[in-house]
Amino acid sequence: MTNQEVAKLLRNVAAVYLLTGENRFKIIAYEKAADSIQNSPVEIQDLWREGKLSSLSGLGPAINSHLDELFRKGEVKHFKRVLKRVSESIFPLLDIPGFGPKKASKLVSELKLKEAKTVVDSLLKAAKQGRIAVVEGFGTKSQEDIIEAIKRFKKGQIKENRILLSSAWNTADEVIQYLKEFKGVLDVQPLGSLRRKVATIGDIDIAVATNDPEGVINWFVKNPKVNKIIDQGQSGATVILENGRQIDLRVQIPERFGTMLQYFTGSKNHNIRLRELALKKGLSLSEYGIKPIDNSQKSRPKADRPQDEKLKIHEYAREKELYQALGLSWIPPELREDSGEIEAALLRQPADQGKLPGLPKLVELKDIKGDLHLHTSYNLEPSHDLGTSPLEDILNLATDLGYEYIGLSDHNPSYSNHSESQIVNILMQRRQKYEQILESTKSTRVNLFIMLEVDILPDGQLPIPDKAFSYLDAIIVSIHSSFHLDREAMTKRVIKGLYHPKAKILAHPSGRLLGQRQGYEVEWSKLFNFCRTNNKAIEINAHPVRLDLPDILVRQAIEAKVKLIINTDSHKATDMNLMPYGVYVAQRGWSTNNDILNTLPYNKIKEWLFN
DNA sequence: GCCGTTTTCGGCCCGACTGTTTTCAGTCG
Numbered sequence: 196m197t198n199q200e201v202a203k204l205l206r207n208v209a210a211v212y213l214l215t216g217e218n219r220f221k222i223i224a225y226e227k228a229a230d231s232i233q234n235s236p237v238e239i240q241d242l243w244r245e246g247k248l249s250s251l252s253g254l255g256p257a258i259n260s261h262l263d264e265l266f267r268k269g270e271v272k273h274f275k276r277v278l279k280r281v282s283e284s285i286f287p288l289l290d291i292p293g294f295g296p297k298k299a300s301k302l303v304s305e306l307k308l309k310e311a312k313t314v315v316d317s318l319l320k321a322a323k324q325g326r327i328a329v330v331e332g333f334g335t336k337s338q339e340d341i342i343e344a345i346k347r348f349k350k351g352q353i354k355e356n357r358i359l360l361s362s363a364w365n366t367a368d369e370v371i372q373y374l375k376e377f378k379g380v381l382d383v384q385p386l387g388s389l390r391r392k393v394a395t396i397g398d399i400d401i402a403v404a405t406n407d408p409e410g411v412i413n414w415f416v417k418n419p420k421v422n423k424i425i426d427q428g429q430s431g432a433t434v435i436l437e438n439g440r441q442i443d444l445r446v447q448i449p450e451r452f453g454t455m456l457q458y459f460t461g462s463k464n465h466n467i468r469l470r471e472l473a474l475k476k477g478l479s480l481s482e483y484g485i486k487p488i489d490n491s492q493k494s495r496p497k498a499d500r501p502q503d504e505k506l507k508i509h510e511y512a513r514e515k516e517l518y519q520a521l522g523l524s525w526i527p528p529e530l531r532e533d534s535g536e537i538e539a540a541l542l543r544q545p546a547d548q549g550k551l552p553g554l555p556k557l558v559e560l561k562d563i564k565g566d567l568h569l570h571t572s573y574n575l576e577p578s579h580d581l582g583t584s585p586l587e588d589i590l591n592l593a594t595d596l597g598y599e600y601i602g603l604s605d606h607n608p609s610y611s612n613h614s615e616s617q618i619v620n621i622l623m624q625r626r627q628k629y630e631q632i633l634e635s636t637k638s639t640r641v642n643l644f645i646m647l648e649v650d651i652l653p654d655g656q657l658p659i660p661d662k663a664f665s666y667l668d669a670i671i672v673s674i675h676s677s678f679h680l681d682r683e684a685m686t687k688r689v690i691k692g693l694y695h696p697k698a699k700i701l702a703h704p705s706g707r708l709l710g711q712r713q714g715y716e717v718e719w720s721k722l723f724n725f726c727r728t729n730n731k732a733i734e735i736n737a738h739p740v741r742l743d744l745p746d747i748l749v750r751q752a753i754e755a756k757v758k759l760i761i762n763t764d765s766h767k768a769t770d771m772n773l774m775p776y777g778v779y780v781a782q783r784g785w786s787t788n789n790d791i792l793n794t795l796p797y798n799k800i801k802e803w804l805f806n
Numbered sequence: 807g808c809c810g811t812t813t814t815c816g817g818c819c820c821g822a823c824t825g826t827t828t829t830c831a832g833t834c835g
């Protein structure tokens with residue numbers, strides 16, 4: 196059962212509780228548990244297998260025992276009874292935007308929609324016939340909205356709207372550079388998932404600090420790349436660019452910029468936790484700032500409260516000041532997912548220093564000293580695609596990037612087309628050629644590792660003969676076929692592939708391609724244990740379609756004390772510039788320099804690679 | 807039903823938006 200399915204089940208239970216007048220906090224508890232499961236990139240069923248259900252926040256003894264029954268027997272008796280209390284036609288409607296339990300229930304009973312399978316279509320039909328507008332609490336407007344919502348819902352099931360981080364970043368950066376040309380712009384920052392560097396992005400939002408909001412907004416909509424202005428107001432504007440992307444701009448005076456930046460950076464869960472923390476300190480945090488809680492006003496209707504209440508709000512020019520007001524140190528946006536960062540950011544008493552773990556000092560791009568997964572255009576008749584850039588170009592770019600070393604990790608020669616001795620020969624000649632080129636470009640100070648990216652065959656074997664290893668400093672291993680082995684078989688396969696003493700790195704370990712392909716199934720804790728014990732590294736592949744190892748697994752790997760290495764997997768020299776995306780993933784996984792092998796200087800990484 | 811740097815009992819995030827209302831309920835992020 197997928198996380199999505201388990202979350203949906205809990206949401207349905209919460210919906211029934213809402214409709215049947217259960218304690219509202221019980222309802223919230225079920226919804227929180229559903230959120231937690233849905234946001235977990237670890238499969239909940241894996242957590243259950245390992246007996247770690249409680250590691251997810253919001254899962255307590257009661258829900259855990261229900262989930263235990265669910266995974267053991269395939270269903271939960273208690274849930275089954277609960278769900279029977281309402282018409283099953285309600286549940287499909289809950290997936291439609293704008294529909295909650297109340298609305299769904301009302302329509303199902305008023306319109307007598309009994310068939311769950313056809314309820315969406317029946318509802319659409321009823322709306323078109325004008326039978327919704329006459330229901331109490333609904334009108335013609337809501338009837339039209341429902342038709343629109345169902346249409347969008349039907350489209351949405353086919354098309355996923357999120358785009359790759361790199362693509363969103365490039366678009367946003369162009370707009371940010373354009374905005375900076377306007378002299379009234381004091382600061383520009385991306386917001387939301389873009390600022391947090393999530394692997395895929397929904398909306399592109401940008402914030403500007405300025406004392407001339409009107410001027411900035413006018414400048415923004417006049418961008419020659421703007422195709423269409425959707426909305427233009429006093430606090431911002433929304434446009435569609437030539438490339439079809441929507442950009443939201445928000446402007447704010449510098450005195451309030453930190454407050455806005457914090458609020459719109461999220462994540463939602465991070466902000467919820469901050470507000471809970473504020474409450475415990477007798478403060479109330481909102482998108483407008485922090486104010487003391489005034490209990491004497493709480494019971495009075497809003498309209499009766501004194502107008503000057505807003506004056507008591509503290510606004511912040513910088514995020515740092517806002518976090519400090521809550522007793523926290525500033526938290527890097529990449530960590531704001533409510534996954535322990537708030538606890539780690541609590542300002543310590545001097546006596547506690549060193550005793551409790553604080554925020555990590557995150558690895559940065561400038562700490563990266565090399566890239567070990569590069570494909571050149573040298574034709575070794577490989578099993579997969581050849582690189583397109585010659586070694587000379589790669590060396591030049593490596594010099595520009597300030598690298599101390601690079602690793603040439605072309606795909607292995609195809610094994611179906613070559614005999615063992617042919618493969619040995621190819622690799623011998625390749626080594627000679629590379630050494631020759633390095634010799635002729637004496638000006639470079641970049642050190643070279645002559646490596647290979649080797650397929651792990653379905654049975655775990657490596658398709659190159661023993662003799663060939665003498666022409667290789669080390670190898671990277673990876674999966675390029677038979678993605679659908681079961682979890683156990685895949686784990687065995689990968690571990691066997693890594694077993695060779697020269698196999699040092701597992702590349703793109705989950706095999707996912709964002710928006711195209713799910714990763715394959717692996718028993719991660721088993722793999723991590725093997726890597727730690729045997730001194731193998733796991734790659735963080737920086738290619739924007741991969742970003743693999745995914746950030747949450749990076750965090751788990753680090754907790755398991757596994758070493759990681761960030762590589763670009765470049766198939767052309769300019770791909771080497773994609774390194775920042777790998778660093779973002781490492782940061783989101785709480786990596787310090789200590790966790791990332793290619794922050795090591797040449798002599799140290801050589802020592803590791805040759806051992 | 808969950809949770810703990812004021813608590814193992816007594817709390818549980820905040821505000822905007824929308825449509826239908828004439829003071830609010832439901833939904834969303």
